[in-house]
Amino acid sequence: MFSQQQKLTRRRTIQAAGWSAPLILATSQIPSYAASSTSSNGLTASYGFFAQMINSNLANPFDTYAGVHSRKGAVSDSSANAQYANGRVTGSSGLAAHGEGSFTPGGTLGADRYGGLGFWASTPQKAGNGQALEGTTSVAAGSVFEVTYRFTFREAEAVTLPLGWQTGQEATYPAIADRPTSRLTHSNGAAFKARMLAPQTAGSRTWIGRVQIELLEDLVISQAGGDRNLGQILVSHHAVYHDIARYLEKGEVTITATDNVQLKLDVAGYETGTIPLGGQKASTSFNF
Numbered sequence: 001m002f003s004q005q006q007k008l009t010r011r012r013t014i015q016a017a018g019w020s021a022p023l024i025l026a027t028s029q030i031p032s033y034a035a036s037s038t039s040s041n042g043l044t045a046s047y048g049f050f051a052q053m054i055n056s057n058l059a060n061p062f063d064t065y066a067g068v069h070s071r072k073g074a075v076s077d078s079s080a081n082a083q084y085a086n087g088r089v090t091g092s093s094g095l096a097a098h099g100e101g102s103f104t105p106g107g108t109l110g111a112d113r114y115g116g117l118g119f120w121a122s123t124p125q126k127a128g129n130g131q132a133l134e135g136t137t138s139v140a141a142g143s144v145f146e147v148t149y150r151f152t153f154r155e156a157e158a159v160t161l162p163l164g165w166q167t168g169q170e171a172t173y174p175a176i177a178d179r180p181t182s183r184l185t186h187s188n189g190a191a192f193k194a195r196m197l198a199p200q201t202a203g204s205r206t207w208i209g210r211v212q213i214e215l216l217e218d219l220v221i222s223q224a225g226g227d228r229n230l231g232q233i234l235v236s237h238h239a240v241y242h243d244i245a246r247y248l249e250k251g252e253v254t255i256t257a258t259d260n261v262q263l264k265l266d267v268a269g270y271e272t273g274t275i276p277l278g279g280q281k282a283s284t285s286f287n288f
Contacts, residue, residue: 041265041270041271041272041273042126042127042270042271042273043124043125043126043127043133043135043265043267043270043273044124044125044126044127044130044265044273044275045121045122045123045124045125045137045263045265045275046121046122046125046130047102047119047120047121047122047263047275047277048101048102048103048104048119048120048282049101049102049118049119049255049257049280049281049282050099050100050101050102050103050104050116050117050118050119050120050282051068051099051100051101051117051253051254051255051282051283051284052068052097052098052099052100052116052117052236052284053067053068053097053098053099053251053252053253053284053285053286054066054067054068054069054095054096054097054098054286055089055095055096055097055245055286055288056069056095057094057095058089058091058092058093058094058095058096059092059093059094061244061245061246062243062244062246063243063244064243064244064245065239065241065243066241066242066243066244066245066248066251066288067149067151067162067239067240067241067242067251067253068116068117068149068236068239068240068241068253069116069236069239069241070116070117070234070236070237070239071237071239088287089287089288096286097286098284098285098286099284100282100283100284101282101283101284102120102282104118104120104184104230104232116234116235116236117147117234117235117236117253117255118232118233118234118235118236118255119145119232119233119235119255119257120184120230120231120232120233121137121139121219121221121230121231121232121263122137122221122229122230123135123136123137123221123222123223123229123230124136124137124223124265124266124267124273132223133223133267133270134223134267134268135222135223135265135266135267135268135270136220136221136222136223136265136266137220137221137231137263137264137265137266138218138219138220138221138263138264138266139190139215139218139219139233139261139262139263139264140215140218140262140264141190141215141216141217141218142214142215142260143214143215143257143258143260143261143262144212144213144214144215144258144260144261145212145213145233145235145255145256145257145258145261146210146211146212146213146255146256146258147210147211147212147213147235147240147253147254147255147256148208148209148210148252148253148254148256149162149207149208149209149210149211149240149251149252149253150202150206150207150208150250150251150252150253151206151207151242151248151250151251151252152205152206152207152248152249152250152251153205153206153207153247153248153249154205154247154248154249155205155247156204156205158247159201159204159205159207160207160242160247161199161207161209162209162240162241162242163241163242163243164239164240165196165199165209165240166196167196167197167198167199168195168196168197168198169195169196170193170194170195170196171193171194171238172191172192172193172194172216173188173191173192173193173194173237173238174188174191175188175189175190175191175217176188176234176237183229183230184229184230184231184232185221185222185229185230185231186231186232187232187234188232188233188234188237189219189220189221189231189232189233190215190216190217190218190219190220190233191215191216191217192213192214192215192216192233192235193213193214193216194211194212194213194235194238195211195212195214196209196210196211197209197210197211197212205249209240211238211240213233213235213238215233219231219233235255240253245288248288249287249288250285250286250287250288251285251286251288252283252284252285252286253283253284253285254281254282254283255281255282255283256279256280256281257277257278257279257280257281258278259276259278259279260278261276261277261278262274262275262276262277262278263275263277
């Protein structure tokens with residue numbers, strides 16, 4: 001149904017202008033700390049879902065990362081005031097990005113940087129006043145998140161699979177404990193498996209792909225010494241993108257927790273608490 005059009009060999013090399021300072025751009029300024037919380041047995045935790053799409057090289061639409069990626073297009077400016085306005089890219093060079101949701105405080109890519117696709121949570125807090133408590137927040141192995149991608153192309157003849165997409169293929173990603181900030185314990189807090197499902201179409205120009213993300217081990221976020229720690233699952237390590245933005249009109253991505261996803265809160269002196277996350281999600285779109 002879909003043609004790869006020899007995507008890895010058809011890339012055209014075009015002289016590109018030097019990158020300008022990267023920017024992340026959103027409909028509103030990304031908060032440094034925004035979270036949801038639900039009380040359970042006197043315990044709570046902060047958590048959030050986040051989604052970002054990028055065009056990593058506005059200057060060269062034939063050599064770019066257009067979609068979702070953890071490692072490409074590091075973001076250094078969260079002012080959200082240039083290159084993307086009213087749903088349209090207005091700049092001509094550098095990185096343009098559009099993000100929605102509750103981003104990990106401190107960023108997913110390092111200090112003062114935001115990006116990627118995923119979920120984060122804090123260690124336990126006392127319900128009512130948010131006091132940090134020594135204990136652990138965990139998400140069990142076997143928990144499943146679903147990610148849906150929609151790419152709309154300018155012409156029906158241009159519809160192609162994202163680079164590396166192979167229906168039914170499974171890929172695994174390890175936990176990465178590289179401590180991009182002092183508050184964020186892991187860049188990716190637990191190993192997970194990504195399985196690419198059969199794509200669909202909507203009309204003649206829109207490709208829809210789904211990926212199931214299953215945790216292969218518990219995500220455990222520990223607290224000791226009074227400092228609140230954070231952990232996350234950075235789903236965008238399983239990158240889904242096109243290398244030629246010229247043929248794209250719009251991209252959309254949504255991450256959703258399935259019914260089996262919940263936070264488990266363990267603190268000495270409290271009954272174990274749980275916060276169900278099923279159905280909670282974040283999504284964003286990007287007009288190329």
